[in-house]
Amino acid sequence: MPDDKRDRSPWYWLLLVPIAIPLMPFLFNADEPRLFGFPLFYWLQIAFIALGVGTTTLVYQMTKRRRRP
Amino acid sequence: MNANVTELVVFAALFLAVSVMGFVAARWRRPENIESLHEWGLGGRNFGSWITWFLVGGDLYTAYTFVAVPALVFGAGALGFYALPYTVVVYPLVFLVLARMWSVSHVHGFVTPADFVRARFGSPTLALIIAITGLVATMPYIALQLVGIEAVLKTMGITGHLPIIIAFAILAAYTYQSGLRAPALIAFVKDTLIYIVILVAVIYIPAKLGGWGSVFDAAKAKFDATPAPGDGITLNAGNQLQYVTLAFGSALALFLYPHSLTGVLASKNRGVIKRNMAALPAYSFLLGLIALLGFMAIAAGTKPVVGANGKPDTNTIIPALFDQMFPDWFAGVAYAAVGIGALVPAAIMSIAAANLFTRNIYREYLNRDATDAQEAKVSKIVSLVVKVGAVLCILLLDPQFSIDLQLIGGVIILQTLPSVALGLYTRWFHRGGLIAGWVAGMGAGMWMLYLIPNPANGKQHFGGSAFGLSNLGLDTKMTIYAGFLALAVNLVVAVLGTLAFRAFKVADGEDATAREDYFADEGDPGVKDLDLASSS
Numbered sequence: 001m002p003d004d005k006r007d008r009s010p011w012y013w014l015l016l017v018p019i020a021i022p023l024m025p026f027l028f029n030a031d032e033p034r035l036f037g038f039p040l041f042y043w044l045q046i047a048f049i050a051l052g053v054g055t056t057t058l059v060y061q062m063t064k065r066r067r068r069p
Numbered sequence: 070m071n072a073n074v075t076e077l078v079v080f081a082a083l084f085l086a087v088s089v090m091g092f093v094a095a096r097w098r099r100p101e102n103i104e105s106l107h108e109w110g111l112g113g114r115n116f117g118s119w120i121t122w123f124l125v126g127g128d129l130y131t132a133y134t135f136v137a138v139p140a141l142v143f144g145a146g147a148l149g150f151y152a153l154p155y156t157v158v159v160y161p162l163v164f165l166v167l168a169r170m171w172s173v174s175h176v177h178g179f180v181t182p183a184d185f186v187r188a189r190f191g192s193p194t195l196a197l198i199i200a201i202t203g204l205v206a207t208m209p210y211i212a213l214q215l216v217g218i219e220a221v222l223k224t225m226g227i228t229g230h231l232p233i234i235i236a237f238a239i240l241a242a243y244t245y246q247s248g249l250r251a252p253a254l255i256a257f258v259k260d261t262l263i264y265i266v267i268l269v270a271v272i273y274i275p276a277k278l279g280g281w282g283s284v285f286d287a288a289k290a291k292f293d294a295t296p297a298p299g300d301g302i303t304l305n306a307g308n309q310l311q312y313v314t315l316a317f318g319s320a321l322a323l324f325l326y327p328h329s330l331t332g333v334l335a336s337k338n339r340g341v342i343k344r345n346m347a348a349l350p351a352y353s354f355l356l357g358l359i360a361l362l363g364f365m366a367i368a369a370g371t372k373p374v375v376g377a378n379g380k381p382d383t384n385t386i387i388p389a390l391f392d393q394m395f396p397d398w399f400a401g402v403a404y405a406a407v408g409i410g411a412l413v414p415a416a417i418m419s420i421a422a423a424n425l426f427t428r429n430i431y432r433e434y435l436n437r438d439a440t441d442a443q444e445a446k447v448s449k450i451v452s453l454v455v456k457v458g459a460v461l462c463i464l465l466l467d468p469q470f471s472i473d474l475q476l477i478g479g480v481i482i483l484q485t486l487p488s489v490a491l492g493l494y495t496r497w498f499h500r501g502g503l504i505a506g507w508v509a510g511m512g513a514g515m516w517m518l519y520l521i522p523n524p525a526n527g528k529q530h531f532g533g534s535a536f537g538l539s540n541l542g543l544d545t546k547m548t549i550y551a552g553f554l555a556l557a558v559n560l561v562v563a564v565l566g567t568l569a570f571r572a573f574k575v576a577d578g579e580d581a582t583a584r585e586d587y588f589a590d591e592g593d594p595g596v597k598d599l600d601l602a603s604s605s
Contacts, residue, residue, distance in 0.1 A: 015161040022154040023317055025309045031289075031302065037282030041303050045153050046357050049350050052157045056164060056347040064340070 011062045018052040073226045076392075079401025080225070080408065083262070084236070087255045087409050091243030091416075094250040105441035106180050109248035110424045110448055111335045114175070118341045118348075120253055124417070125332040125345060126352045127256030129156075129323065132217030132411035133210075133475075135263070135359055140383045142363030146292050146300045148308055150360050151316045156353035159320035160346040167324060167346070168339045169493045169587045175334075176586040181421070182330055182489045183429040189492050191578020192500040193433055198507055199485050200429035203327040206482040207422045209474030210326075211455065212462040214411040214418075216384060216472070219463070221404040223374050224388035230464055236408070237415075241456045244416045245449050249335060252416040259413050262406035264355065270365075270403075271358045274394050278368045284361075287368035299535075302364075307546040311535045314550035322483045322552065325490065328414070328421035338591035359387075366390045415456070423451035473531045477518060480534070480552035484510040487563050493587065500578045502566030510559025517551040 021027065028044040035043040098113065107114055116124065134152070141149030170185070179185050182203065187196035215233055222232055243251045275281050285302060292300045299308055323329055336342055366386050371393055374385040391403045427448040432439045439447070488503045520540055523532025535548035570577070 012165060015164055018161045019158050022157045023313045025304055025312060029304050029309065034282065034285075037280055037285060039285055039302060041147060042150070042285075042357075042361070045150065045157075046354065048154065048157050049353050049357070052161060052353075053347055053350050056161055056350075059161075059164070060343045060347055 009063045011059050014055055014059055018048070018055045021051060022048045073397075075397035076225050076401040076404060077227070079398055080221075080404045083402070083405035084408055087258050087412065088239045088243065090254050090258065091240070091251040091412075092246055094243070094254040095247040097247075097250050097254055104445045106424060106427065106444050106448060107178070107441075109445045110180060110420055111331065112249040112253055114335055115337045116253065116335045116341070117337060118344050121332060121336040121341050121345050122348055123256040123260055124249075124253045124335065125329070126349055127252065127259050127410075127413040128328055128332050128417045129349075129414075130352045130356060130410075131210075131214060131414040132407050133213040134356065135407055135410060136217045136220050136384050136387055137213075138356065138360050139363035139366070139387050142360045143366050143386050144300070144363075144383060146288065146302050147304050148299065148312060149363060150357075151312050151319070152360055153353060153357045154312075155316040155319045155323075156356055157350060158316060159323050160349055162320055163324050164343060164346045166490055166493060167333050167342050170330065171333060171336065171339055171342055172589045173493070173582055173586045175591075176589050177582065180334070181327055181425045181428050182325070182485065183425060186488045186492060187429070187433075188581040189496065190488065190498075190500040190503065191580065192504075195488060195500050195504055196429055197433070198504065199488055200425045202481055202485050202507075203425050204422055206478035207327055207418050207425075208455065208458065209462070209472075209478055210328075211415050211418045211422070211459040213472065213475050214415040215459060215463045217411045218408050220382070220384040221388050221407050223382065224385050224392050225404065233463065234460060236412075237456055237460050240412050240415060241419075241453050244419060244452055244456075248449075249331065249417070249420055252413045252420075253335075255409065255416075256413045259406070259409045262402065263410060266399075266403045266406045267355055267358055269399070270362060270391070270394075274362075274365050274369070274390070277394060278365060284364050284368040288364040291367050308535070308548060311548040311550060314553040315534065318483060318550045318553040318556070319479065321486060321490075321556070322479050325482045325485050326421075327425055328418040331417055331421045331424070340590075362387050362390060369393060415459070419452045419455045419459075420448070422455045423448040426451045476531065476534055477515075480514040480518060480555055481511060483552045483556045484514065484559050486556060487560060496580050497567065498563055499567040499570040499575070501570040501575055502563045502568075505566035506559040506561075506563025509562035510555045513558040514551060514555030517554060521551065 022045065028041050030041065031039040033040060038046075098115070102108065138149060138152045143149075170182075173179070173185060177184075177188055179188070181200065183196045183200035186199045187193060190196075215237070218236060219233060222228075275284055278284055278287075289302045292302060299305070304312055324333070333342060336345070363386070366389070369390060371386060371390045373381040373383050374389055375381050388404060388407070391400045395403060427439075427444050431447050432444065436443065484507050487498060487506055491498070517536045517540075518534070519530050521532050521534070521536055522529050534551050536551040536554060538545050538547045538549060
């Protein structure tokens with residue numbers, strides 16, 4: 001039978017990180033330092049995509065249901 | 070004129086090729102019988118990770134997005150970049166929510182979000198409200214896809230409405246024929262073209278303009294020179310809250326749109342959804358680069374095409390940039406990418422709207438004993454009606470009206486969040502409280518949008534989504550996303566309403582779902598046996 005353990009894991013709390021960080025403008029709302037000509041505002045927010053992908057992938061891998069015997 | 074002929078030939082050839090694919094799609098992963106909503110409307114509910122990635126990506130990142138986001142960055146700068154954090158935040162946000170939605174929908178055979186609300190809260194009225202909200206929010210979105218195609222056609226020098234009518238007639242015919250399989254198959258072509266075009270654009274164009282540094286410097290110089298306080302290549306004290314609430318509010322709204330759920334429900338198990346939540350941000354990367362095309366247009370000194378009304382149409386800025394920078398044949402490929410990019414979401418949206426009508430209006434109020442074949446028939450016809458309606462919207466009304474409606478659409482779809490998204494987690498709310506919250510949220514949202522002017526084009530009302538907090542008597546220049554504030558009103562009223570209805574012991578609806586339905590996965594009892602031939 002399905003049980004609610006499937007949707008309960010401390011790993012899921014980690015998903016809050018890529019939700020909260022990109023919504024804090026004081027972290028990235030500046031022109032300098034530039035990277036390859038990109039102002040901080042742009043390159044750091046693009047870098048947050050990697051944060052989102054990394055976190056979501058990690059959480060998925062750590063909570064994946066093992067094949068039942 | 071010769072230049073435009075090359076562009077047009079490439080555009081038309083690619084457009085026709087995908088149209089053929091659309092018709093052939095009916096044979097792809099062919100079911101024994103396509104005459105049910107699970108087959109026609111959800112592609113057999115059996116799509117794996119790859120197909121889902123292309124389908125959902127093709128659905129969420131629409132032609133209009135590709136045209137309007139850089140146009141916004143071109144006009145306002147940093148604020149237009151909200152689309153990036155929006156599409157970063159959304160996937161971790163809905164990671165668990167969509168898995169629950171998938172499970173409960175598969176156990177009970179739900180096709181639309183309103184189906185779920187109907188069963189969860191035992192209220193046909195609430196379900197009807199959710200369905201109508203979804204329909205009203207989706208319709209202008211379909212019309213906007215036409216705005217995307219029109220922007221491209223205008224840049225090629227084609228005026229008049231006949232090409233749009235032909236394009237939509239072809240789209241309508243193959244959607245009717247193949248259902249969700251058509252956009253799923255075409256999405257492969259669409260996304261491949263868009264990836265190629267954008268990657269070439271972000272390498273080739275800045276190289277011609279003297280590098281990324283000078284692109285941003287040119288943009289900064291332009292915004293510094295204008296008197297408008299809200300623009301610039303970074304945010305200012307007045308629009309930071311708007312930026313954050315717009316990104317977060319849009320993220321909350323995205324998967325409430327019926328067409329987003331269509332792609333999710335068509336996947337074959339929970340793992341497919343979770344893997345896609347990790348993989349879909351690849352499109353966000355693309356979107357971030359596309360947004361920056363707006364700055365390239367500033368640096369290149371691109372001028373938008375002047376429309377029939379004598380005013381420049383800012384939506385043509387990116388097609389005009391391509392025309393200016395690329396060789397003709399590649400500009401044609403780029404236009405085809407935008408044009409085909411409009412077809413995929415338009416098809417999925419019309420299918421989702423048709424499913425809503427069929428399941429939550431036709432079946433609920435007109436023909437309670439509808440068979441699967443009748444449901445599929447009604448949906449196919451409604452999908453045609455929806456597209457004719459979208460074309461009429463563009464032909465008869467000012468396109469600006471569709472843009473306004475789409476803006477309103479984002480605010481109103483958010484008002485279904487307590488019933489649909491919170492409903493997946495808790496049955497605490499009383500159906501009456503949810504209805505009261507929806508009414509209050511809609512009222513507050515409309516009132517706020519009405520008060521927002523747009524100084525850029527002289528409109529007094531419905532000029533944007535940035536609501537000035539000074540309207541509430543606060544002494545500040547800060548603005549906030551109207552949808553976000555409306556949702557807060559909605560939630561407060563829903564909570565108070567629920568407490569009041571409980572206190573007066575007003576009867577609540579029955580919950581037809583069980584706790585374990587929300588965790589069920591492919592292979593579990595009840596899911597494995599989901600009989601697609603008989604919807605419950």
